Amino acid sequence: MSVPRLVVKAQTAMSCSLPPEIFDLIVDHLHNERTTLESCCVASKSWVLWTRNHLFAHIRFDALRPIKSWMQVFPDPSNSLSHHARTLHLCEQVVPTLTDPDVGRWIRTFHRVENLYMDIFGRDYYGVSFVQLHGFSPTLKSLTLVYTSVSLKEVFNLICSFPLLEDLGFIRYAPTGPIIDEWNPPPASPKLTGSLRINGGLRSIVRRLCDLPGGLHFSKISVFHNNDEGPTLATDLVSKCSDTLESFTISHCAPGTLVSASMISRHLTAVRERRRVWDTFA
Amino acid sequence: MSVDASGIPSLDLSEATKLKDVELHYCMSTRWVITMFRTAKSENLQRITVILSTATVTQIEEEVYREWQDLDHLLLQLWTSRSIRPKVVHKRGRRKGGMRDVASRLLPELAKRGVVVVE
Numbered sequence: 001m002s003v004p005r006l007v008v009k010a011q012t013a014m015s016c017s018l019p020p021e022i023f024d025l026i027v028d029h030l031h032n033e034r035t036t037l038e039s040c041c042v043a044s045k046s047w048v049l050w051t052r053n054h055l056f057a058h059i060r061f062d063a064l065r066p067i068k069s070w071m072q073v074f075p076d077p078s079n080s081l082s083h084h085a086r087t088l089h090l091c092e093q094v095v096p097t098l099t100d101p102d103v104g105r106w107i108r109t110f111h112r113v114e115n116l117y118m119d120i121f122g123r124d125y126y127g128v129s130f131v132q133l134h135g136f137s138p139t140l141k142s143l144t145l146v147y148t149s150v151s152l153k154e155v156f157n158l159i160c161s162f163p164l165l166e167d168l169g170f171i172r173y174a175p176t177g178p179i180i181d182e183w184n185p186p187p188a189s190p191k192l193t194g195s196l197r198i199n200g201g202l203r204s205i206v207r208r209l210c211d212l213p214g215g216l217h218f219s220k221i222s223v224f225h226n227n228d229e230g231p232t233l234a235t236d237l238v239s240k241c242s243d244t245l246e247s248f249t250i251s252h253c254a255p256g257t258l259v260s261a262s263m264i265s266r267h268l269t270a271v272r273e274r275r276r277v278w279d280t281f282a
Numbered sequence: 283m284s285v286d287a288s289g290i291p292s293l294d295l296s297e298a299t300k301l302k303d304v305e306l307h308y309c310m311s312t313r314w315v316i317t318m319f320r321t322a323k324s325e326n327l328q329r330i331t332v333i334l335s336t337a338t339v340t341q342i343e344e345e346v347y348r349e350w351q352d353l354d355h356l357l358l359q360l361w362t363s364r365s366i367r368p369k370v371v372h373k374r375g376r377r378k379g380g381m382r383d384v385a386s387r388l389l390p391e392l393a394k395r396g397v398v399v400v401e
Contacts (some may be wrong), residue, residue: 231293242297251307
C-alpha cells in the first residue's frame with residue numbers, strides 16, 4: 001500500500017494543474033485500490049465525485065440490516081450513492097425482503113446498475129416473488145442467479161423486464177432442478193446477445209429460454225450437464241443461436257457432481273471474504 | 283439427432299456457422315467428441331480446446347484406445363487442412379508424474395507437435 005499512498009500525495013500537490021481527463025485516468029487506475037481511493041476522498045472535496053464512482057461501483061448486501069442502514073443514511077434517492085453502483089449483489093437474506101414496498105422503492109435507486117448477482121442458494125425461494133425487482137435498472141446488461149430452489153416463472157419474468165439484458169448465468173446449488181411452473185411468456189423479451197452460462201437445471205432452463213418471444217442471440221454459451229439429455233439440449237441452444245454463436249463450451253460432470261464440495265467451499269470462502277470487506281468498510 | 287455407439291445423443295454444431303471457439307471439458311466419450319467435431323462446419327472455427335481429467339484417462343481400456351487414435355487423427359486433420367490449432371489440456375488433479383506419458387500415448391501425433399499440455 002505504500003506506493004499508492006505516495007502517488008496520492010504527489011497528486012495532491014499537482015491537482016490544480018492536471019486536466020480532468022488525466023485525473024480521471026489516474027483514478028481509473030486506482031479502481032482496485034480501495035484504501036487509496038478512500039484517502040483520495042478525504043484529500044480534496046473536488047476528488048470525491050471521481051473516487052465515489054469506483055468506491056461504490058460494486059455494492060453487496062448480505063443481510064437486511066445493511067439495507068435498513070443504507071435507507072436511513074440516504075432517505076432521499078436523489079442524494080443516494082446508489083447511482084454510482086454498476087454491480088449489485090443481493091444475497092440470500094435480502095431477497096425475501098423484496099416483497100416489502102419500502103425495499104422495492106429502495107432498489108429502484110440503483111437505476112444505473114449494469115450487473116446484478118442474486119446469490120440465493122441455501123434456502124427454498126420457490127414462493128418468493130421478484131416483482132419488486134422488475135426493470136429497476138433499465139441499463140441492466142448482466143444477470144447471474146446462484147440458486148437452490150426458485151420459481152423459473154419468477155426468474156423469467158424478471159429477465160423479460162430488462163430490455164437491454166445481454167448476459168445470463170444460472171448456477172444451481174442443488175441436486176434437483178428448478179421448479180417448472182406454468183408460464184405465459186410476455187410479448188417482448190431482451191435480445192440476449194452476450195453470454196449464457198448454465199450450470200445445472202439445463203432442461204427446464206433451456207425450455208424456458210426457447211419460449212422467449214425475442215429469440216436467442218447469444219455469442220457465447222457455456223453449458224454444464226450431467227446426463228445423456230445434455231447434448232440434445234445443448235444442440236437446441238446452438239440451433240437457436242446459430243446466427244450469432246461464436247464460442248461454445250460444454251462440460252460433462254458425473255451425476256451428482258455438478259456442484260462439488262470444493263465449489264461450495266470456494267463460494268463460502270468468497271462470501272466470508274466479502275462480508276469481511278463490508279464490515280471493514282461499514 | 284444422431285446417436286453415437288454408446289447410445290449418447292451427439293451434439294450437432296452444423297448450424298453454428300459463425301463458431302470460432304469450441305471447448306470441451308471432461309467429455310462423455312471419445313467417440314462422442316469425434317462425432318461432434320465432424321458436425322462443425324463453421325469456416326470461422328479458429329480454436330479447439332479439449333480438457334481431459336485424470337478420471338477420464340484412468341477409465342480408458344484397450345478397446346477405446348483406437349478411438350483416441352481417431353481423435354488424434356481428426357484433430358490433426360483439422361489443424362493441417364483448416365488451420366485450426368487444437369489444444370489438449372490434461373488435468374492431472376492430485377496425481378503426480380506419468381500423466382504426460384499417458385496423454386502422449388493416447389494422442390501421439392498431437393503430443394509430438396506440442397499441443398498436449400499437462401496441468
